[in-house]
Amino acid sequence: MTLKNYLYVMGALTVVCWGIFAFVAGLVDPNATNWLGFTLFYLSFFLALSGTAAIIGFLIRFVALKKELVFNLVKVAFRQSFLFSLFVILLLILKSQNLFTWLNLSLLVIIFAIFELFLISYKKSR
Numbered sequence: 001m002t003l004k005n006y007l008y009v010m011g012a013l014t015v016v017c018w019g020i021f022a023f024v025a026g027l028v029d030p031n032a033t034n035w036l037g038f039t040l041f042y043l044s045f046f047l048a049l050s051g052t053a054a055i056i057g058f059l060i061r062f063v064a065l066k067k068e069l070v071f072n073l074v075k076v077a078f079r080q081s082f083l084f085s086l087f088v089i090l091l092l093i094l095k096s097q098n099l100f101t102w103l104n105l106s107l108l109v110i111i112f113a114i115f116e117l118f119l120i121s122y123k124k125s126r
Helices: 003-027 035-064 070-096 102-125
Strands: none
Touching: 003 035, 003 070, 035 070, 070 102
């Protein structure tokens, strides 16, 4: 797949995911829904945010790091967008359960930073 095709497909799927998120957000009543409604809400938001962050992260890396291989830029952007979206979803879940505190935020930042450093070092050791 060429870079142009990747950007078109990823952009189109991201737009579709944002449309699905808007549909689910308009459909789900947080006061009357069950676990399925919340799961659809968070999953659709996760996918839409992941796609958006992957495209933006790739474009920033493509402009800033011109000597790096495009495949590596796509891989890193997608991995970091996945982690960023997971981080945001976990924060929203903590907030919805009234568990969002500075301590929990700090712990999540430390956990995600350690996980990202592990992934970077694992890649270099291979």
